[in-house]
Amino acid sequence: MGRIPGITIHEIGSYVVRNYLLETPVGIIAVDTGYSGGFAKFKDRFEKKWPLSALRYIFVTHHHDDHVGFLGDLVASTQATVVLHQSASEYIANGRNNMPPGGGYSSLPGSLFGLVKKDFSFPPLTLPADRVVTVASQDDQVFESLGLPIRVLLLPGHTDDSIGLWLPQTGIILCGDAAMNAVISVARHTIWIDDTAEFGRSWDKMVSYHPKLIYPAHGNPFEASDLAKYRHYLDGKQLIPPK
Numbered sequence: 001m002g003r004i005p006g007i008t009i010h011e012i013g014s015y016v017v018r019n020y021l022l023e024t025p026v027g028i029i030a031v032d033t034g035y036s037g038g039f040a041k042f043k044d045r046f047e048k049k050w051p052l053s054a055l056r057y058i059f060v061t062h063h064h065d066d067h068v069g070f071l072g073d074l075v076a077s078t079q080a081t082v083v084l085h086q087s088a089s090e091y092i093a094n095g096r097n098n099m100p101p102g103g104g105y106s107s108l109p110g111s112l113f114g115l116v117k118k119d120f121s122f123p124p125l126t127l128p129a130d131r132v133v134t135v136a137s138q139d140d141q142v143f144e145s146l147g148l149p150i151r152v153l154l155l156p157g158h159t160d161d162s163i164g165l166w167l168p169q170t171g172i173i174l175c176g177d178a179a180m181n182a183v184i185s186v187a188r189h190t191i192w193i194d195d196t197a198e199f200g201r202s203w204d205k206m207v208s209y210h211p212k213l214i215y216p217a218h219g220n221p222f223e224a225s226d227l228a229k230y231r232h233y234l235d236g237k238q239l240i241p242p243k
Contacts, residue, residue, distance in 0.1 A: 007149070007167065009215070012045040015182070017066050018217050020174055021046070022165075026146050027056030030080070031165065031174055032217060036069035036122050043077070052078055057143075060084035061176025061217060062162045063091035063098065065122040072125040082127055083142055085154075085161035086134040095124030098159065103194040104239030109184050110191035111240040135163055155206070157199025158190050164206075171212030171224075178202050179227065181219035187230035188222065193239055200234040203227045 013019030013034060019042060022029040028050060034042065046052060055078045061067060062085070071092065074080065084092075091098050097120035105111035133142045135152055143150035143165075151166040155178035164175040178199070180190040193199050206214070211224040 007169075009167075009172070010049065012042065012049075015219060018215070019045075020215060021049075022150070024148055024150075026148065028054045029057040029059055029143075029150075030055055030074070031059050032061055032067040032176065033058070033070045033074055035066050039070035039073035039077075042070065042074075055080045058082045059163075059165065060088055060092075061164060061174075061178075062159045063088045064159065064177070065097055065120050067176070067217065068092055068125070069122045072123050075125070075127065075131065079131070081131050081133055083133045083135065083152075085163050086136045087161040089127055089132065089134070091161065093124055093126050096121045099192075099242060100160075100194055102239075103192065104241045105191060106189040106193050106237070106239060107186040107191075108240070109186065111242075113184060113191055114242050153205065153209075155202040157193060157195050157197075157202045159194050160198075162202070166209055166211070168209075171210070172215055172221075173206055173209065173211045173213075173224070174215045175206065176217050178206070178216075179214055180216050181214075181222045182216075183219075185219065187233045188226050189230070189233070190218075196234055196237045196239065200231065203231055203234070207231075 008023040010021040017034045020031040058080050105114055149169050153164045153166050155162045155164045158177040166173050177190040179188045207227050213221050214224050215221045
């Protein structure tokens with residue numbers, strides 16, 4: 001889908017939940033997993049390109065069930081190192097989406113999704129300490145330290161542990177759920193937002209990098225100019241609390 005010398009972006013998931021894979025000189029970096037039960041399909045698609053042993057890093061954009069559902073399967077089946085925000089490990093060990101007070105759905109369609117989907121749990125997982133790299137600040141740049149042109153971005157708002165990846169040589173940001181481009185989303189807002197002010201500041205951060213394309217975890221890549229176009233809808237936005 002996108003290419004720079006030494007790095008290629010592959011996608012083996014679906015419109016509903018993307019599975020981006022970065023092919024790099026140090027091995028494959030998976031961006032998130034997917035819902036519990038999805039490992040077999042992921043493995044089959046992955047092994048059409050490489051042996052599973054080629055997976056070197058699993059980058060977790062945040063802890064939600066559609067992003068870490070089969071993380072345990074990947075950890076058990078590979079020697080890959082997990083890269084995630086420092087807050088994510090506790091949430092993953094709890095096995096449930098953290099939905100703090102004040103958070104809510106960003107639109108009426110999103111709130112209807114919340115009425116249909118009641119279970120936001122996933123298999124709890126205590127990650128092995130020797131296979132985890134945590135991100136606590138913008139200074140924690142695990143991939144740049146490996147010589148890769150891949151920068152980790154802190155993008156809170158959807159959740160407090162939301163992080164993404166900036167690929168400067170192609171102008172691509174892989175944003176997780178810091179933005180969304182699926183049928184159910186409105187104005188590129190993700191369905192659930194913990195904190196609208198933080199969410200807006202993360203959009204401002206992404207815009208400040210002058211990216212060309214945003215690759216969301218749900219839906220299709222879109223032009224980064226959409227972030228500026230729809231940014232004002234976040235000012236004073238009222239969220240719909242879960243029922």
